[in-house]
Amino acid sequence: MKLVRRDLVSNGPGSVKVVPEEDDDMWHAYNLICVGDSVLAVTVRKVLREMASGGRDAERVKLKLEIKVESVDYDKEGSVLRIRGKNILENEHVKIGQFHTLEIEPHRPFVLRKDIWDSMALDVLQQACDPSASADLAVILMQEGLAHLFLIGKSITTTRSRIETSIPRKHGPAIAGYESALKKFFENVLQALLKHIDFKVVRCVVIASPGFTKDQFRDYLLLEAERRQLRSIIENKSRLILAHSTSGYKHSLKEVLDAPSVMNLIKDTKAAQEVRALKDFFSMLSNDAARACYGPKHVEVAHERMAIQTLLITDSLFKNSDISTRQKYVKLVDSVKDSGGTVHVFSSMHVSGDQLAQLTGIAAILRFPLPDLEDIEM
Amino acid sequence: MTRDVLRKLNYELDYDIYVEYDDGNDIEGRLVLLDKPTSKPGLWHCSICTNENDQSLLSCDTCGVFRDSTAIFDNDSGEKANGKSNNSRASVMARSLFALSPHWLPKPAIIPDIFLAKEAAKSHEKGCIEARFSDLHKIFTSPQRNHSINIAPFQFDTPSPDDIVSAGKSAARNFPKVPLGSTKASSNIIGKKEIVNLLPDNEISNSSSASSSKDNHIDVRESSNSRDHGDAPQIIADDLHRLKLDKKSNNNKSKKAHRNVQYKPEKWMLSDQEEGTLSQLNLAVVGHVDSGKSTLCGRILQLLGRISKKQMHKYEKEAKEKGKGSFAYSWAMDESAEERERGITMTVAVAYFDSKIFRVVLLDSPGHKDFVPNMISGATQADAAILVVDASVGSFEAGMGGHNVGQTKEHAQLIRSFGVEQIIVAVNKMDLVDFSKERFDFIKLQLGHFLRSCGFKESSVVWIPLSAMENQNLVATASDVRLSSWYQGCCLLDAIDSLKPPHRDVSKPLILPICDVVASHSLGQVAVCGKLEFGALRASSKVLVMPSGDIATVRTIERDYCSCSIAKAGDNVAVSLQGIDGGHVMPGGVLCHPDFPVTVASSLELKVLVLDVVTPILVGSQVEIHIHHAKEAARVTKILSLLDQKTGKVSRNAPRILTARQSAIIVVALDGAVCVEEFSVCRALGRAFLRASGSTIAVGIVTRVLELES
Numbered sequence A: 001m002k003l004v005r006r007d008l009v010s011n012g013p014g015s016v017k018v019v020p021e022e023d024d025d026m027w028h029a030y031n032l033i034c035v036g037d038s039v040l041a042v043t044v045r046k047v048l049r050e051m052a053s054g055g056r057d058a059e060r061v062k063l064k065l066e067i068k069v070e071s072v073d074y075d076k077e078g079s080v081l082r083i084r085g086k087n088i089l090e091n092e093h094v095k096i097g098q099f100h101t102l103e104i105e106p107h108r109p110f111v112l113r114k115d116i117w118d119s120m121a122l123d124v125l126q127q128a129c130d131p132s133a134s135a136d137l138a139v140i141l142m143q144e145g146l147a148h149l150f151l152i153g154k155s156i157t158t159t160r161s162r163i164e165t166s167i168p169r170k171h172g173p174a175i176a177g178y179e180s181a182l183k184k185f186f187e188n189v190l191q192a193l194l195k196h197i198d199f200k201v202v203r204c205v206v207i208a209s210p211g212f213t214k215d216q217f218r219d220y221l222l223l224e225a226e227r228r229q230l231r232s233i234i235e236n237k238s239r240l241i242l243a244h245s246t247s248g249y250k251h252s253l254k255e256v257l258d259a260p261s262v263m264n265l266i267k268d269t270k271a272a273q274e275v276r277a278l279k280d281f282f283s284m285l286s287n288d289a290a291r292a293c294y295g296p297k298h299v300e301v302a303h304e305r306m307a308i309q310t311l312l313i314t315d316s317l318f319k320n321s322d323i324s325t326r327q328k329y330v331k332l333v334d335s336v337k338d339s340g341g342t343v344h345v346f347s348s349m350h351v352s353g354d355q356l357a358q359l360t361g362i363a364a365i366l367r368f369p370l371p372d373l374e375d376i377e378m
Numbered sequence B: 001m002t003r004d005v006l007r008k009l010n011y012e013l014d015y016d017i018y019v020e021y022d023d024g025n026d027i028e029g030r031l032v033l034l035d036k037p038t039s040k041p042g043l044w045h046c047s048i049c050t051n052e053n054d055q056s057l058l059s060c061d062t063c064g065v066f067r068d069s070t071a072i073f074d075n076d077s078g079e080k081a082n083g084k085s086n087n088s089r090a091s092v093m094a095r096s097l098f099a100l101s102p103h104w105l106p107k108p109a110i111i112p113d114i115f116l117a118k119e120a121a122k123s124h125e126k127g128c129i130e131a132r133f134s135d136l137h138k139i140f141t142s143p144q145r146n147h148s149i150n151i152a153p154f155q156f157d158t159p160s161p162d163d164i165v166s167a168g169k170s171a172a173r174n175f176p177k178v179p180l181g182s183t184k185a186s187s188n189i190i191g192k193k194e195i196v197n198l199l200p201d202n203e204i205s206n207s208s209s210a211s212s213s214k215d216n217h218i219d220v221r222e223s224s225n226s227r228d229h230g231d232a233p234q235i236i237a238d239d240l241h242r243l244k245l246d247k248k249s250n251n252n253k254s255k256k257a258h259r260n261v262q263y264k265p266e267k268w269m270l271s272d273q274e275e276g277t278l279s280q281l282n283l284a285v286v287g288h289v290d291s292g293k294s295t296l297c298g299r300i301l302q303l304l305g306r307i308s309k310k311q312m313h314k315y316e317k318e319a320k321e322k323g324k325g326s327f328a329y330s331w332a333m334d335e336s337a338e339e340r341e342r343g344i345t346m347t348v349a350v351a352y353f354d355s356k357i358f359r360v361v362l363l364d365s366p367g368h369k370d371f372v373p374n375m376i377s378g379a380t381q382a383d384a385a386i387l388v389v390d391a392s393v394g395s396f397e398a399g400m401g402g403h404n405v406g407q408t409k410e411h412a413q414l415i416r417s418f419g420v421e422q423i424i425v426a427v428n429k430m431d432l433v434d435f436s437k438e439r440f441d442f443i444k445l446q447l448g449h450f451l452r453s454c455g456f457k458e459s460s461v462v463w464i465p466l467s468a469m470e471n472q473n474l475v476a477t478a479s480d481v482r483l484s485s486w487y488q489g490c491c492l493l494d495a496i497d498s499l500k501p502p503h504r505d506v507s508k509p510l511i512l513p514i515c516d517v518v519a520s521h522s523l524g525q526v527a528v529c530g531k532l533e534f535g536a537l538r539a540s541s542k543v544l545v546m547p548s549g550d551i552a553t554v555r556t557i558e559r560d561y562c563s564c565s566i567a568k569a570g571d572n573v574a575v576s577l578q579g580i581d582g583g584h585v586m587p588g589g590v591l592c593h594p595d596f597p598v599t600v601a602s603s604l605e606l607k608v609l610v611l612d613v614v615t616p617i618l619v620g621s622q623v624e625i626h627i628h629h630a631k632e633a634a635r636v637t638k639i640l641s642l643l644d645q646k647t648g649k650v651s652r653n654a655p656r657i658l659t660a661r662q663s664a665i666i667v668v669a670l671d672g673a674v675c676v677e678e679f680s681v682c683r684a685l686g687r688a689f690l691r692a693s694g695s696t697i698a699v700g701i702v703t704r705v706l707e708l709e710s
């Protein structure tokens, strides 16, 4: 995201003008814009005109509107934000108080005005405008009969394709059916790869699966690439990486990101930090369960006792809650940081954030054990 | 033997998964250990009838209920440790999870099974309403699905007083928040619902008739000393009222309204004319990677003449060319190019042979850790199993897995939770250890302990030293004197024939979980493979294909690649279908009777036993769930309660984590809907296996189906 103008007081009012540049930025924008903020952008609206003949004519006009935000929708597939609210900028076509929906897309500038820029909002802004490393990784996660194709960016992971083919077991005389079903499956995955993966954008393509499916697929891929002269694949052979996963389901993606060969490539990215933070949480839970907790109630108790060493929290908690809950979480984050703790705000659009969101969205690694958490119901 | 003895013998305790096990009494999870009343010295109180019994008695003189064995262990563990008693117990959990099928249900105890009763009562409901309504519904309901009447064995007329009260108290709180929209909710609920239908349409009469039944109920239990007369009727009234509301809001949703209709098997299903006496036995061959499972299967097939000389010669030649000479026999099972290339089985292979007693269906499973999901989906249909272990030094140990579970262990646990009770342990590759008796005994000791902890009874485990490669002890007794000098037991084939034939139920409506969808020359474009769990099939039968809900007609049936006229419960067959699009038939689906569709759901309440996991299970844990042949990604959405291993009672509500060897009631949400039934309705469709990060983390049963797929 490009920051064009910044005019704000931290923990006070102000506005910024930004231009989202890539798909990833739409997620940042989504997290940045809250109900109650106002957004100013150029938009198109159908207006009715009186014609000289006395009839009426509908015409689409381009105009600048500023609206008070009432809801924000994030369309992951289309990479569009839809912001709905009441107009607050006097205009010859649209009255004040009339409803309008602004659509924000990459490369469309907008001005965001907030009454209070809290530390979370400033963090998101800073992150969004930081041009440093993005993972830009494609992962083909598969098991026999099931494959997912993911693109992993700075703060979002998108599922570009899901391929499911029923593969019969090898079955005596029907063994040929097995081999041909497997071929067909691989072909579908190959087509998805050609369609969705742009080697100019991604750094590499990870092929992951349990067993030998990944090897079989890579062999198929290379063979077919030779046969059909698929240049993009032949030239990027060295950017295909194999990794092990325990299933082809989406949640196994975190194992793939954690595989040494992959982790090396992405170690500075947000996705990698999140994977590691969640892994630390789980290993603490395995080794010393009383030093890890999750769920708002338990985390709160731990915080009251100043026990939080690392706080893990998903961005969705700031997004979906009402204003007072958001403030509560912002306070929690600030206060953990103030007392020397670490805070990881997970993108719920990444696989670890998704897992964290399932675990109520909040968890913590503790400085010292709190065995009595056992006795507090979740 | 008791646990104490085992400790003394210095077994590795971490093998002791299920903590308590059973080796004497084959009572199906029926042993209920209740809080013991304070007893006079020298006497103990029966927890059920409160009779005072002599210390020397292990079960109640009056009613035959087993004594609270914590008392036994407290008081005279020394004596028991000397091996006087066989009456050690399995944990209730282990027993109920790995319940014996009623068919093998033996004599000793007429023990009221409160645990199961409660389970049938959906764990949360009133044990006491059960008795009530099951009686009532016997009176009121002629239309009732056959197996719903399962309630009978639960003996509701004698639950413990404690249970009645505590269950009664919790009933008000815990009564299903879930829609009971369809009759797939278990029998008990069906019973209640029907009563609701029969009652006049206002609350007062509901509550009065309910309370009168409650009074009635109390009368039965004259001996109960503590109970709560006061609020019980009100609770029932509330329940009924809620039920009624639920019913109103949901009755259109019900997919299976006609399940209440009594199912009558047709005549041809019951007739016995079908070629004589050989019954089919689905025999899974499991064990750690490279233990020789495929070689063993191939060798048996070859010895029994199922593989022609010419064919065998071809395998040998080709295997040698690939530099895999030792894998020649396994090629009979490992048919895909990839498997042969690597000398490793990846998916379950099916082969057939006839023994003296059985038509055996061999299910040769992959042993590699990565293929456990394939092993589960291919071998859940097993009736019995051969657990192959590699006797050679280091390999056996690898299968037992030092710190992380090896597949000898994982497979044994899984097989047990498939409901398999009888296993043959084939201690293979004895040639590599010089047919040493010491090695065999060592393995038997180590593994035997573990198997018992899984809930296998000592009497149901047969141990055979053999060598697949050198043909020792396979279909004939060993010829090598190094083996025959100390081993006089039976060979593998005889051991197979000594297995008890599994129970078959043709009287229930058809259920055939689809293991595989195949197309072949003889079978045509759409054919399914799998084992009939209930009912029977013949050509031209109409079947409902779930979850798609399409009707198809059976064209032909093949067993062992030969066409046959009918297939009955227990048979593993290929069924070709017509009148349906192949895309609507998926592995993991179910063929069922058109009037008796199985439930399709994506939210389930499970009773699970957590295996030896390192990472605890949390609310939100992401898992893969296997239910018969279906698998799906899922997450744990609730951990409702932790259960006490011994009593099966709730010991804590909403715990924050589940750790190794705990048992609990949890709720899981599946990413996609699967065909499933409550365990009490259909065992095969009511078992669940949870896996994460490449290991099996929990096994369990479906206690409630929470949400209908509409």
Ligand SMILES: Nc1nc2c(ncn2[C@@H]2O[C@H](COP(=O)(O)OP(=O)(O)OP(=O)(O)O)[C@@H](O)[C@H]2O)c(=O)[nH]1
Pocket: B287, B288, B289, B290, B291, B292, B293, B294, B295, B296, B326, B327, B330, B343, B344, B345, B346, B365, B366, B367, B368, B428, B429, B430, B431, B432, B466, B467, B468, B469, B470
């Ligand atoms: N010496 C000896 N080798 C054996 C014996 N049985 C099997 N083997 C060898 O063990 C190796 C593995 O055999 P397989 O039959 O493929 O093992 P498996 O258990 O089917 O392996 P997976 O299916 O991959 O789990 C082969 O090289 C066999 O020749 C035996 O009795 N003695």
Ligand SMILES: [Mg+2]
Pocket: B293, B294, B295, B330, B334, B344, B345, B364, B365, B366, B367
């Ligand atoms: Mg094999």
